Amino acid sequence: MSVLENSKNVSEDEEILERFRPASEAESVRDVSQLGEEDLNKLRQTGVDLDAGDRIGTFLQTNCGVTKCECQVQGVEMLPMTEALKKYDGLSEYWWKLVSPDKDAFTRETARDLDNGYFIRALPGQKVVYPLQTCLYIRSDNVAQRVHNVIIAEEGSELHVITGCATHPHLTSGLHIGVSEFFVKKGAKLVFTMVHNWGEEIYVRPRTGIRVEEDGIFISNYVSLKGVKSIQTFPTATLAGARALVRFNSVIVAPEGAHIDSGARVIHEGPESKSEIISRTISYGGTVIARGHLVGKASDIKAHLECQGLMLSEHGVIHAIPELEAHIADVDMSHEAAVGRIAREEIEYLMARGLSEEEATSTIVRGFLNVKIDGLPRELEEELQAAVDECQKGM
Numbered sequence: 059m060s061v062l063e064n065s066k067n068v069s070e071d072e073e074i075l076e077r078f079r080p081a082s083e084a085e086s087v088r089d090v091s092q093l094g095e096e097d098l099n100k101l102r103q104t105g106v107d108l109d110a111g112d113r114i115g116t117f118l119q120t121n122c123g124v125t126k127c128e129c130q131v132q133g134v135e136m137l138p139m140t141e142a143l144k145k146y147d148g149l150s151e152y153w154w155k156l157v158s159p160d161k162d163a164f165t166r167e168t169a170r171d172l173d174n175g176y177f178i179r180a181l182p183g184q185k186v187v188y189p190l191q192t193c194l195y196i197r198s199d200n201v202a203q204r205v206h207n208v209i210i211a212e213e214g215s216e217l218h219v220i221t222g223c224a225t226h227p228h229l230t231s232g233l234h235i236g237v238s239e240f241f242v243k244k245g246a247k248l249v250f251t252m253v254h255n256w257g258e259e260i261y262v263r264p265r266t267g268i269r270v271e272e273d274g275i276f277i278s279n280y281v282s283l284k285g286v287k288s289i290q291t292f293p294t295a296t297l298a299g300a301r302a303l304v305r306f307n308s309v310i311v312a313p314e315g316a317h318i319d320s321g322a323r324v325i326h327e328g329p330e331s332k333s334e335i336i337s338r339t340i341s342y343g344g345t346v347i348a349r350g351h352l353v354g355k356a357s358d359i360k361a362h363l364e365c366q367g368l369m370l371s372e373h374g375v376i377h378a379i380p381e382l383e384a385h386i387a388d389v390d391m392s393h394e395a396a397v398g399r400i401a402r403e404e405i406e407y408l409m410a411r412g413l414s415e416e417e418a419t420s421t422i423v424r425g426f427l428n429v430k431i432d433g434l435p436r437e438l439e440e441e442l443q444a445a446v447d448e449c450q451k452g453m
Contacts, residue, residue: 071163074261075202078233081173084198086123093125096227097197104222104255106193115178115190119205120197122173133184134217135177139206142177149177152208156239156267156296164235164263168204175205175237180215180246189218189251194236196225196260202233209238211246211274219248223262224255231259238266242274244299251279258285258315266291272299272328280308286316292349294323297331297359308337312344312374321349321379326359326389333361340423341367341374351381354389361390367397368423 087093090108093101101108101118108116108126115129115136129136143149159169176192196203211217225232234256242248256262270276276295295304306322324333335350350363367376380393400422408418 074233075163075167078200078202078231080171081122081196081198081201081203082171084121084201087120087125087197088123090118090126093120097195100224100227100255101193101195101222104193104224105220105251105253106191106222106224113191114186114188117176117178117190117192118195119174119176119193120195121201121203124174125195127176129190131186133181133215134186134190135179135181136190137177139172139175139177139208142208149208152210152239152241154239156241156269156294157237157265161265165237165265167202168206168235168237168265171204172206173204175207177208178217178219179210180212180217182212182243183214184212185216186218187216189220192219192221194221194223194234196229196232196234198226198232199229200231202235204235206237207239208241209248209250210241211243211248213243214245215243216247217249218251220251220253222253222255225257225260227257229257229260232257233261234263236262236264236266238264238293240266240268240276242268242270242276242302244271245273246271247275247277249277249279252281254280254282254286254289255284256282256286258313259287261287262289262291264289264291264293266293268293268295268304270295270297270299270302270304273301274299274303276304278304278306278322280306280310280320282318282320283309283311285313286318288316289318289320291320292323294325295333296325297328297333297356299328300330302328302331304333306335306337308339310337310346310348311340312342312346314343314371314373316344318344319347319349321347321351323351323353324361325353326356326361329356330358331356332359335363337365339365339367339376341369341371341376343371343374345375345377347377347379348395349379349381350393352383352391352393354382354384354386354391357386357388359389359391361392363393365395365397367395369397369399370423
């Protein structure tokens with residue numbers, strides 16, 4: 059990136075920050091009983107059900123206030139970030155270790171004035187199949203929500219988290235900045251599923267770092283199917299130990315007016331480590347930039363990048379940018395990308411079997427957005443599919 063381009067991006071970032079007031083200036087909801095039925099329906103559409111009996115813990119933040127934080131299983135700790143920083147004397151081993159506070163204007167803003175976030179830790183050897191649920195909810199208009207999250211899967215543990223990020227149904231504008239740092243220790247497994255359900259004038263700026271140690275597993279599932287003004291996300295995972303594994307799966311729909319710049323980077327530092335970045339994108343008139351960057355720095359690694367895009371409008375854009383970067387000879391790295399329209403013969407085939415053209419198109423799109431992911435526990439797979447089904451109702 060040239061100095062001129064970088065200067066332009068900085069000025070745009072600062073201009074976005076100046077548009078919105080701090081979340082601390084907006085009214086906070088301190089109890090779930092203060093939420094209306096519209097709020098609860100929006101949360102359910104985002105994969106967060108406050109009445110579900112199969113969740114072992116729930117964290118809900120509304121604007122800057124913690125509305126609910128409870129965990130029902132021994133061996134897993136869940137705290138608001140402000141409390142965790144006090145309890146663990148600033149979390150010196152984890153705080154701003156995977157994401158630099160000086161990365162850009164948004165990280166600097168969060169480092170300067172934090173609105174909270176969550177801290178989750180699975181103790182060594184603790185294996186939890188049922189998911190925890192977290193939600194970062196913007197309920198007031200023209201608010202900038204700045205959060206910092208830390209999740210730690212200690213050695214030999216297993217943890218599943220489903221997080222929903224959403225705005226109130228009548229909210230017209232806002233900014234969400236989410237800094238997240240994930241630490242997967244030796245032999246641990248962390249599955250992190252995120253469903254975004256924003257409004258049409260919302261700016262979203264996640265900044266994420268992941269570190270996976272020897273024999274650790276990190277699986278990220280990201281779903282965004284509704285309208286949004288702008289999303290910019292590019293998590294970086296470092297496979298620091300031998301046989302570490304990471305998978306990034308994303309399903310993204312860009313309606314008209316949306317600009318979504320998404321992807322992931324994986325840096326292979328441990329021998330025999332493996333990675334996959336798989337994205338499926340649909341443009342209904344919006345712009346999607348699908349990035350992927352695989353970096354091989356260790357021997358006997360396997361890494362694959364795949365992007366599939368479906369154009370359903372004459373005015374949309376899908377831009378796939380795959381990158382492979384090998385620093386030694388003994389690596390196995392590959393990528394493939396395909397972008398196009400629905401084939402007319404596929405629609406005619408289904409119409410010949412009794413479907414209307416609209417029904418045939420919808421069937422093909424649903425198949426394209428199939429988010430069945432190998433390795434997920436049944437409970438999390440069902441929850442993810444339910445969230446996708448809810449989001450598709452408005453498409």
